[in-house]
Amino acid sequence: MTGADTLVLRRLSHLDGDTLSSLVEYGRSALGDSALDEWLLPVVAACGWLYVGIVGDEIVGAAEVIRCRGEKELYLEGFYIRPAFQGQGLGGRLLALVMAELAREGHERITATRDPANVAAARLYQAAGFSGSRLLRGYYGPGRDRLLVSARLGGRP
Ligand SMILES: CC(C)(COP(=O)(O)OP(=O)(O)OC[C@H]1O[C@@H](n2cnc3c(N)ncnc32)[C@H](O)[C@@H]1OP(=O)(O)O)[C@@H](O)C(=O)NCCC(=O)NCCS
Numbered sequence: 001m002t003g004a005d006t007l008v009l010r011r012l013s014h015l016d017g018d019t020l021s022s023l024v025e026y027g028r029s030a031l032g033d034s035a036l037d038e039w040l041l042p043v044v045a046a047c048g049w050l051y052v053g054i055v056g057d058e059i060v061g062a063a064e065v066i067r068c069r070g071e072k073e074l075y076l077e078g079f080y081i082r083p084a085f086q087g088q089g090l091g092g093r094l095l096a097l098v099m100a101e102l103a104r105e106g107h108e109r110i111t112a113t114r115d116p117a118n119v120a121a122a123r124l125y126q127a128a129g130f131s132g133s134r135l136l137r138g139y140y141g142p143g144r145d146r147l148l149v150s151a152r153l154g155g156r157p
Pocket of ligand 1: 086091113123
């Protein structure tokens, strides 16, 4: 059995201090300065959807989701697997579990952006049914372009 088979999904709606510190550190280790910090993670937990993937007693990754203004559309703000756990199928499994859970809640579509040069993210999103190729120039500031991708939840793209 691989780690991906044993991955458990948990939604956190409240963060105690230790969990918050750990998530800030894990996010930075995977996403650098684009990771959500201690000011935003509790807000996403309380008002959006903060999921963690757990293997054994370790949080191995997280997904941070907020609602778009459009009624049924969500935005995947952050998604990562901690570096030590990457490349074992955990990212694909975590994303599939998150999307299934959000579909069960009745949400219809999820959008994300990715760095055009991020090959792992490209493959991850493609395998999860995301498509789209709109380039958002300077989305995160000069030189920080992003590709806009989206997927239907609970069905075909
Ligand atoms: C992107 C990320 C979540 C993938 O998680 P992971 O657990 O390593 O991915 P998986 O093992 O489930 O593999 C998912 C796909 O990515 C591919 N992949 C994983 N690491 C890769 C790498 N370094 N280079 C190229 N492809 C890679 C896998 O081959 C697989 O593709 P396939 O289904 O076509 O075979 C992880 O690398 C990460 O957290 N990166 C830093 C943060 C980030 O980029 N997040 C996405 C933000 S948009």
